[in-house]
Amino acid sequence: MSPVLSFRGKVVLITGAGSVIGAQIARDFSKLGASLVLTDTDKTQLNKVNEECGGNCLLIAAELTKNEDVSSVFEQTLDKFKKLDVLVNYSGTGEKCLEEVSSLDYYDLTMNVNVRLVHHVTMLAVPHLIETKGSIVNVSGLSAGCQLSHVLSNRVSRCALEQLTKCAALQLAPKGVRVNAVSPEMIDTTLNARDSKKNGSKKECGRSGTPKDVADAVVFLASDRAEFISGANLPVDGGRHLTCNFRDINRNEKLQGSIQACSEMVQSPKQNAGLKKEIHKEEPVQKQESKGATVQKHDSKEKYAKRQELKEEPSKPTSTKQPTIITMNHDKPVQKNGDSSQQTKHGDLVGK
Numbered sequence: 001m002s003p004v005l006s007f008r009g010k011v012v013l014i015t016g017a018g019s020v021i022g023a024q025i026a027r028d029f030s031k032l033g034a035s036l037v038l039t040d041t042d043k044t045q046l047n048k049v050n051e052e053c054g055g056n057c058l059l060i061a062a063e064l065t066k067n068e069d070v071s072s073v074f075e076q077t078l079d080k081f082k083k084l085d086v087l088v089n090y091s092g093t094g095e096k097c098l099e100e101v102s103s104l105d106y107y108d109l110t111m112n113v114n115v116r117l118v119h120h121v122t123m124l125a126v127p128h129l130i131e132t133k134g135s136i137v138n139v140s141g142l143s144a145g146c147q148l149s150h151v152l153s154n155r156v157s158r159c160a161l162e163q164l165t166k167c168a169a170l171q172l173a174p175k176g177v178r179v180n181a182v183s184p185e186m187i188d189t190t191l192n193a194r195d196s197k198k199n200g201s202k203k204e205c206g207r208s209g210t211p212k213d214v215a216d217a218v219v220f221l222a223s224d225r226a227e228f229i230s231g232a233n234l235p236v237d238g239g240r241h242l243t244c245n246f247r248d249i250n251r252n253e254k255l256q257g258s259i260q261a262c263s264e265m266v267q268s269p270k271q272n273a274g275l276k277k278e279i280h281k282e283e284p285v286q287k288q289e290s291k292g293a294t295v296q297k298h299d300s301k302e303k304y305a306k307r308q309e310l311k312e313e314p315s316k317p318t319s320t321k322q323p324t325i326i327t328m329n330h331d332k333p334v335q336k337n338g339d340s341s342q343q344t345k346h347g348d349l350v351g352k
Helices: 020-031 043-052 067-081 104-132 149-175 193-202 211-222 246-251 253-267 269-291 301-312
Strands: 011-015 035-040 058-061 086-089 135-139 178-184 233-236
Touching (some): 011 067, 011 104, 020 035, 020 211, 035 067, 043 058, 058 067, 067 104, 086 104, 086 211, 104 135, 104 149, 135 149, 149 233, 178 211
Parallel strands (some): 011 035, 011 086, 035 058, 135 178, 178 233
């Protein structure tokens, strides 16, 4: 029987808690009795989330790309709660349009926020999680299985975060600490609600995702119900990761034209019939060429006639010796008519 889903008596640290999804994760943990430490750069938003969670959260406004701020978060957490049971890494930067990502500065920013920050926070949390046999949940994004040309830096960072999750899971498994990731995609938030609603009818599940969908996955992986799961990357996308590689292909107008032409050919029985007739007409020519009945391109007619006469003459024996019968002996090399090639034990020729 699955253990009761409860976090009563447990301390949960959530980074990026001021975001729409981060706030939903905080609310769900609060309902299950967890003591919360919420961090974000937006103090006003943190206060709002705190009120929704009952007003008892430890709020820390911090810029986690700064080493001193990360250290401060753990100092304050341990001063108040003396321990840490769950770490939820939700801090990250999202996708930008193509014009904004063609610089090294953006790449550095993306890797710092999406990868280095998570690594640093995890590094400081690990000693305390080992003591409580706790767990880590990284919130990533659709990554390794979905390559998109217009968000290069973001996808590279997401792939790195996925590997960080798996490698950390391997390192910490002997210590009793589990590490997993959740990869949401096309979630209906205030930042991309318009796009999600527009494409909702095209989704595999017929709708876009919600912050609650993501929070449910995070809570499950952090709970004792997932005590035998580690190193997993759980997609929360309604199945979109199964088809996302076609998104870039569909943007290519030339490929769209080719796909449309092929589709019309398959759907048109008249065109298919005409194509079969053309192939049928070419077959006799190919057969004649294969039998040598036609004159080769570079041969004269005289050379061709002479070659045909030689073929018709019966072959004359060049020697009165009896033909040599060769038997395969895998233990000793066999020679034939002065040939110095040797056969290996498996019958392969080596050297001459």
